[in-house]
Every structure is written in C-alpha cells, then in structure tokens.
Amino acid sequence: xxxxxxxxxxxxxKFGYQFTFAEEIxxxxxxxxxxxxxxxxSEAPASFGVLVDMRALKPGGIGPAAQAIMVEGQSLFRKAGxxxxxxxxxxxxxTMQFEHIAxxxxxxxxxxxxxxxxxxxxxxxxxxxIENKIDPNAEPCVSGARSxxxxxxxxR
Numbered sequence: 152x153x154x155x156x157x158x159x160x161x162x163x164x165k166f167g168y169q170f171t172f173a174e175e176i177x178x179x180x181x182x183x184x185x186x187x188x189x190x191x192x193s194e195a196p197a198s199f200g201v202l203v204d205m206r207a208l209k210p211g212g213i214g215p216a217a218q219a220i221m222v223e224g225q226s227l228f229r230k231a232g233x234x235x236x237x238x239x240x241x242x243x244x245x246t247m248q249f250e251h252i253a254x255x256x257x258x259x260x261x262x263x264x265x266x267x268x269x270x271x272x273x274x275x276x277x278x279x280x281i282e283n284k285i286d287p288n289a290e291p292c293v294s295g296a297r298s299x300x301x302x303x304x305x306x307r
Contacts, residue, residue, distance in 0.1 A: 167199030
C-alpha cells in the first residue's frame with residue numbers, strides 16, 4: 152500500500168478470494184481496493200467464493216463514500232461468478248454496517264456473517280458456507296426432535 156498503510160489485502164485461495172480490511176479505509180484506499188479486485192477478477196474461475204476478514208476494522212471504519220465504492224466492488228464480484236461470501240467480524244456495529252452494504256449491493260442472500268469473538272472455529276464455518284453452502288448461523292437440528300405441529304422433526 153502507498154504510504155505503508157495496510158488497510159486492505161486481497162489473497163487468492165482454493166475456493167476463491169480473501170479480502171482483509173483493517174483500521175479505517177478512506178474512499179481513495181477503497182478505490183485502490185476496487186481497482187485491484189477488478190484486476191484479480193480477470194483470472195477468476197467461472198464460480199468462486201469470497202471470505203472477508205473484518206476483524207481488525209474499526210467501528211465506523213468505512214464511511215459513506217467508501218461504502219458506495221465497496222458496494223460497486225461487491226457487485227463486480229457477484230457478476231463475475233461469486234456464489235457465496237462470508238464476512239468475519241468482531242463488532243456488532245461493523246456487522247450492522249456490512250449487512251446494510253450487502254443489502255445495497257444485492258448479495259445479502261449469498262452472504263453470511265460470523266462474529267469471531269463468539270465463534271472460535273470461524274474459519275471452519277466460513278469455509279463450510281463458501282464451499283458447501285452449510286449456513287454458519289443455522290441452528291443445529293437434533294435428530295428425533297419433535298416440534299409442535301411438525302411431528303416429523305426439523306427439516307432443512
């Protein structure tokens with residue numbers, strides 16, 4: 152990064168891409184991320200997943216102008232073949248911010264959020280969502296459980 156700031160990183164992984172965001176991100180830095188992300192997409196497979204690590208992002212670390220650029224970037228990934236993404240967070244404030252961004256970019260049904268502070272195995276859960284569509288936030292279904300009107304137990 153220019154100036155030595157490491158506020159974002161893009162890495163290629165077996166299932167697609169990992170973005171890491173930290174501290175606070177200016178609109179200029181987010182534009183650089185978007186440009187680098189667009190370049191990375193030139194080599195993307197037909198379908199892929201994205202892991203977004205926001206654990207080191209400060210609450211409010213992405214202002215409205217940078218958010219608008221991020222929404223455009225997320226849309227680029229969706230159009231290029233992104234099937235699912237998982238966002239790893241440490242803050243309820245940042246979680247709400249990203250749920251809003253996902254709604255604006257049209258990827259909310261493909262994106263899941265994991266609070267790393269409450270989920271020590273967040274990496275395993277994120278990979279299970281991205282690679283196998285196993286929802287990290289789904290309640291486990293107890294075999295043989297009975298519930299109200301559905302005497303056959305839970306169905307997913």
